[in-house]
Amino acid sequence: MSKKERQQLLLQIIADNPFVTDRELTRQLKVSIQTIRLDRMELGIPELRERMKQMAEHSYDQVRSLPPDEVVGDIVDLQLDKSGISIFEIREEHVFSRNGIARGHYVFAQANSLAVAVINDEIALTASADIRFVRMVRLGEKCISKAYVRSLAGRRGKAEVDVFTYVGEEMVFQGHFVVYRSAAEEYSEGGSRSADRH
Amino acid sequence: MSKKERQQLLLQIIADNPFVTDRELTRQLKVSIQTIRLDRMELGIPELRERMKQMAEHSYDQVRSLPPDEVVGDIVDLQLDKSGISIFEIREEHVFSRNGIARGHYVFAQANSLAVAVINDEIALTASADIRFVRMVRLGEKCISKAYVRSLAGRRGKAEVDVFTYVGEEMVFQGHFVVYRSAAEEYSEGGSRSADRH
DNA sequence: TCATAATTTAGAACCTGGTACTAATATGTA
DNA sequence: TACATATTAGTACCAGGTTCTAAATTATGA
Secondary structure, three states, rough: HHHHHHHHHHHHHHHHHOOOOHHHHHHHHHHOOOHHHHHHHHOOOOHHHHHHHHHHHHHHHHHHHHHOOOOOOOOOEEEEOOEEEEEOOHHHHEEOOOOEEEEEHHHHHHHHHHHHHOOOOOOEEEEEEEEEEOOOOOOOOOOEEEEEEEOOOOOEEEEEEEEEEEEEEEEEEEEEEEEEEEOOOOOOOEEOOOOOOO | OHHHHHHHHHHHHHHHHHOHHHHHHHHHHHHOOOHHHHHHHEEEEEEEHHHHHHHHHHHHHHHHHOOOOOOEEEEEEEEEOEEEEEEOOOOOEEEOOOOOOOOOHHHHHHHHHHHHHOOOOEEEEEEEEEEOOOOOOOOOOEEEEEEEEEEEEOOOOOOEEEEEEOOEEEEEEEEEEEEEEEOOOOOOOOEOOOOOOO
């Protein structure tokens, strides 16, 4: 096997198992550990620990913004059964890498989370929604969602919530949500009142 | 500061910066490195490298199933401008840990991705949607989405797409999407024809 | 064919961020 | 005062490397 072939194979192996040590690589490629290390140097592949660190940092950044808990976006104001405001910054993880436009479901998720959070019941579940993406949202933009409870039917009933999301002065999204309350685990989209932050 | 207080503080510090070394902790807590290590032992906190490894492994698992590309769900059938089918399995990362119910935006994202993918244009962007979560989706369930193009207005116009998502025989979600075509970067929700996997 | 260059292997010293263990030294507390 | 608890100190060792020097092997070209 030529040097080039070996290095291609090495790239391949590390690509689909980044947790492999140099020692394991010597076994798979049948060359000395020094050769492995020279190859890594030439290919600019960092050592195992550095690779793990980078993955951990990357995921840590993601975890801070991806939904690790019930709510997408930081709720900064909440008047139960009345209104609420949340802020969500569009970051690298939320956009199409090709054009830097936010994936719609993140914009949707922020609004949906807020609509559920604003309802003052043990269990609140989204039943349906009518949504409109008014304009695209770009990387780095800060989305401010405002939710208003429009109607509250009796116990175990429906609530209607309107959510508007803005970037600065511009409205980028609007949605009308119908949320079931207290009807524990009867309809889709869970989320209880204990959901406040991650 | 008592031992208990210090250990609480240590938990706190590591919680909001898991990348801290023992050496850095001695500076922040003003105790010897041995004390730090005894505290970590008692609290069951692994060493920095082990913490990073765990985070890396966790993120690696996630990355394999979370949307690293444009499409959520595996598209298994696609007749451009006509219909499409995608499969998406609800996994640990997609549910509320509390009750094992899928977060709505994943169900939405699968349908939305498919609605955009089925349109045969360079650029397709969701403009609005009318959606209904018919029943909740649970951990482990396989969601099969079927999209049907209902109307195609002339060049640079709108298309209407209906999407139904099933678990087995049961419909769990339905949505009516209005998608803008070719109007490059004019409305929200990007997604080009190159989106086919992940 | 022989010299030179590229490639591969070997080995030693050193590094970080620890673990494991022993032992000494505070600091309470009954 | 005596004993227990908590804290600090120090040494040996480990994984998974880097860095460096040097030897051995394998092309390659003239």
